[in-house]
Amino acid sequence: MPAANGNNAGILKSGHDARLLSRSNKCGNTSGLAPGYVQTNLIVLPSRYASDFRLLCARNTVPCPLVAESATPGHWGKIKSHLLGIDGETLAKGLDIRRDAPKYNVYVDGKLHRQDCEDIVTEWTDDHVAFLIGCSFSFETALADAGLTPTHTARGRNVPMYRTTLPLCAAGVFRDSTYVVSMRSYPASEVERVRDITRPFASTHGEPVAWGWDALERLGIRDIDSPQWGDAPLAKIDGKPLSSFKNNEAEVPVFWGCGVTPQEAVMRANLEGVVMAHSPGHMILLDTLDVETIRKF
Amino acid sequence: MPAANGNNAGILKSGHDARLLSRSNKCGNTSGLAPGYVQTNLIVLPSRYASDFRLLCARNTVPCPLVAESATPGHWGKIKSHLLGIDGETLAKGLDIRRDAPKYNVYVDGKLHRQDCEDIVTEWTDDHVAFLIGCSFSFETALADAGLTPTHTARGRNVPMYRTTLPLCAAGVFRDSTYVVSMRSYPASEVERVRDITRPFASTHGEPVAWGWDALERLGIRDIDSPQWGDAPLAKIDGKPLSSFKNNEAEVPVFWGCGVTPQEAVMRANLEGVVMAHSPGHMILLDTLDVETIRKF
Known part of the structure; x- marks a missing residue:
């Protein structure tokens, strides 16, 4: 296979x-x-x-x-x-x-x-x-086991990753850097279950840092359809660009800390x-x- | 005494x-x-x-x-x-x-x-x-030993503390909370020394999270003269409200993580x-x- x-x-x-x-x-x-x-x-x-x-x-x-x-x-x-x-x-x-x-x-x-x-x-x-x-x-297997397979996995695409305006805490030469986040979309009604499932995976980012359509503004993400890394997200429901569900609770973006963050911090330093x-x-x-x-x- | x-x-x-x-x-x-x-x-x-x-x-x-x-x-x-x-x-x-x-x-x-x-x-x-x-x-003694006594200490006042818009990473019932920061002002030219001195005190907030006059906007602090806790900050140079030095490199605000943060998070939950x-x-x-x-x- x-x-x-x-x-x-x-x-x-x-x-x-x-x-x-x-x-x-x-x-x-x-x-x-x-x-x-x-x-x-x-x-x-x-x-x-x-x-x-x-x-x-x-x-x-x-x-x-x-x-x-x-x-x-x-x-x-x-x-x-x-x-x-x-x-x-x-x-x-x-x-x-x-x-x-x-x-x-x-x-x-x-x-x-x-x-x-x-x-x-x-x-x-x-x-x-x-x-x-x-x-x-790492926690995608656990999500799939709970019937919450991420859409990008189901569609054979890469996870979308975004630069944000959320600052990292500075550390010596590493300053002026911001979070990179990965995104998976779910019905708003499933967000608490998604949080619960990913929470214990603390060594691989754990539970989400933000969720819901209003999170875009808080994270400084202008266009959900244009991630900086990975593939553009498609809606689980109809395969259209995820933005077609904007402000619709049927499918909302959920954001996790992403391991591209330290690489970005190193490059910016x-x-x-x-x-x-x-x-x-x-x-x-x-x-x-x-x-x-x-x-x- | x-x-x-x-x-x-x-x-x-x-x-x-x-x-x-x-x-x-x-x-x-x-x-x-x-x-x-x-x-x-x-x-x-x-x-x-x-x-x-x-x-x-x-x-x-x-x-x-x-x-x-x-x-x-x-x-x-x-x-x-x-x-x-x-x-x-x-x-x-x-x-x-x-x-x-x-x-x-x-x-x-x-x-x-x-x-x-x-x-x-x-x-x-x-x-x-x-x-x-x-x-x-905890690190104020170290700052004083380096000739960088915080102004609030020298003037017998409490440190000013501010609510910010900087989000905490959610954890179970604790969500939708933001950083509280403490503030001490220094000449812009001393900020790197202040960072170096406080950096090793990782168990008591460590080095600053933000500094400079433009940090106010990044942290969502509207009025430097009106902290939510502690005393209003006075300029080291002339004892006037710190805002009188706004955009002046002679004295800039430096912000650290503050232990009021978890208390706020608990109250908001x-x-x-x-x-x-x-x-x-x-x-x-x-x-x-x-x-x-x-x-x-």
Whole structure:
């Protein structure tokens, strides 16, 4: 069965299989690739920025949930887990951060240097620190299990992601940045159930940050049909552009913190040196199941 | 030497002394009462709301830094610390949360029931859970040590606090709430130094969330001279209302997350049952020094 991401790999059985496929350079985007396994965003920074980046995550836990990082600078295989009760080795056995995302982007002195490259073996140095950040693909399995399959998944499209005017809390060199949000639409009457289902997934953005048609103004989103990343949203009910339901309770936008946020923050900070990241939609998959990351509060 | 808070206690030598004074009902507000000791905001909730409140803090770590909570429901003396490397008993020896704030407010079914009462011994039940939240009085000693004494301290006034339009990340019953911020003014040229000094105090709000005259619009603050809590701010330079320096780089407002935020969130949630809190400005002091709470990232 071909995966929704359009590559020919089919649906894989584990995060480990997804990493091996990425390493063979035969993997497209990872949406729906190995259902139930945690997917993560990647940021690789010169070590002098690592402390400020950790602080950025600690001060903005919803858009920037830090899942793991290099055990020490230069480590691309040995990682330190930030998930309670799960150690780094369990998280991703035999990991090679330089090759285990399907595609990468490389920035030099704040400017895009290489796009969609297959690995970052050449660019990686002993001074680089990698950070893995939770991805909201993780709770989509739980939504589907509750009969609330996101429309983009059902229609084989990518999730729409938007830049907002909602400021991040500044942290050192990372300032003047704003939330990026992902969006899934639901009937207004289902929003509380959607909140309840996604709430426990705190390591992968948890419950929504805003919902309803009036949220657009609060978030500074001008056009729901024109996301900055991913595919334009279609209404579940009739497949028309979602804006055709504007101010209609039958289908309202629901917004979650998005793992593109830290990548945006890093790009806006105009860091000196070589910075690397996964190419959006091309995540690093872990050996851990989403349900294993659920946190009780 | 009389303390800046106007009560006759003088400046006390420890947080423990401050708690004993509060217990004797002879203590006014706690601004500058025992310099260097951590001061905390108090929220006491029926246990059924405890989980959502913990999540609110985890999702909004800057305005709601959780320092400690009741070890189990009903405990007013035994607390569980959330500060790394400091246990509950070390935090506050012989604590009695029901009596160790100088003044309390009691809410029943979302409405103010008793104001500025001396203790909450009568209202406390076996079902109540207390939460202690960091207070930004904590980094004022560090600012003063660097020659950056906040103007309100130098003039013997309370810090100005403002409601903003900046949304909190929702958490269960806690939704539709916004940041409260405290404000201290500095020359624009000193803002980076002020950021650096307060950054390590992550358990007591850390570095500012916004600064400069244009931050007023971003935060939805209409009138800098009319804070919702505390005293109106005066300019350091000439003692006139701070607004007289509007758009002048010689003195710009700098805003931090404020521990009134969780109290506001709790009040807006219209919780059923008996909710208790300290009276603003009347904090519970701990035995821990502010510098002991510094976190490296």
